Amino acid sequence: MPLSPAEQLAHSTVRIECDLAGGGVGTGTGFFYSLDRNENQHIPVIVTNKHVVEGAVKGRFLLTLRNGDDEPAIGKVQAYELDSFQNRWLPHPDSDVDLCVMPIAPLLHEAEETNTKFFFSALDKNMIPAASDLDEMEGLETIVMVGYPNGLWDKVNNLPIFRKGVLASDYKYDWNGKKEFLIDAACFPGSSGSPVLLFDVGSYQTRNGLFVGSRIMLLGVLYAGPQHTIQGDIQVVTVPTLQKQISVAAIPNNLGIVIKSSQLNVFEGMLK
Incomplete structure (x- = not known):
């Protein structure tokens, strides 16, 4: 099949x-x-x-x-x-x-x-949202992130782990003036580099009403997330890759900062 x-x-x-x-x-x-x-x-x-x-x-x-x-x-x-x-x-x-x-x-x-x-x-690049796609977004879409949080995966079948969340900022606008946006999802070490997608299969809601069909778009790539320290300060750190024992000094906010997929267009033509 x-x-x-x-x-x-x-x-x-x-x-x-x-x-x-x-x-x-x-x-x-x-x-x-x-x-x-x-x-x-x-x-x-x-x-x-x-x-x-x-x-x-x-x-x-x-x-x-x-x-x-x-x-x-x-x-x-x-x-x-x-x-x-x-x-x-x-x-x-x-x-x-x-x-x-x-x-x-x-x-x-x-x-x-x-x-x-x-x-x-x-x-x-055909999966990168076009201007017309942005116009249809309501601002609070469900997202799917695929990757290997904490290095975990189905090692027998060599398959990743799916995580679901929602957009935490309006994708139509650049978060703090950078080609980035926020997601509300658990972002653990090992998730750096995970693709973040709009993944609607069966039916989905847009500004123009309810549609039956599929809508799959590559929204961006996870790279960082805000954390608050035990002193209460808020810092933005790249999602770490190294697994080691440390004393607890920072607590994730379950928010992720994602680079917009349009940044991948820069690589077009660079490897010819």
Whole structure:
């Protein structure tokens, strides 16, 4: 049977594990994305945050194999470990935008030489909301975030964890003047780099009324969240990747700051 939209979305992400130069292991989320897509070709990349791979001397991820019916071979995976991991990523040219991409075409071609094929579902710029989509939004949409909070995932089947929430700021406007918005959802370490989507399947409400059908859009990429300290101060920190024992000094507000997906358009044409 064809994969449902949710099943396709489950195969759009990859768990990233990094050996950090200062010691320790950090985890984060990446997702597959197609750049420069046209009728004949595209450039496949993995998208994540710069801070996820910063200082990573080695990185690892698992890719699900594709079976003979061009479907995911659930439970069959191949692991990759890459040296000089941080240097393999192309950063967003704006130092204030916490995004980077890694081209994976060489890895896929190398695998094909051994008759190995992977299954993944890549997002692309056609899923980025257009101006007409923004006009239809009510301001309080339900969102879905896909990733690996606290590094957790279904390691037997190599599948991520879905989280639901709502927009905490109106997507039509830039939060505090930056191409960002807020979500009301639990954002734990390991969630950095998670895609945040508007995911309405079956029926959905817009400013123009109730519609029957599907509406799936890539709204942005999680990277940070406000926390309040035990002294009561409020700070904005990137969602951490490193799991370690610490004394409790900050408490998450269950809010996430998300980079708008339009920032991914900067990478179009950069890898040709």
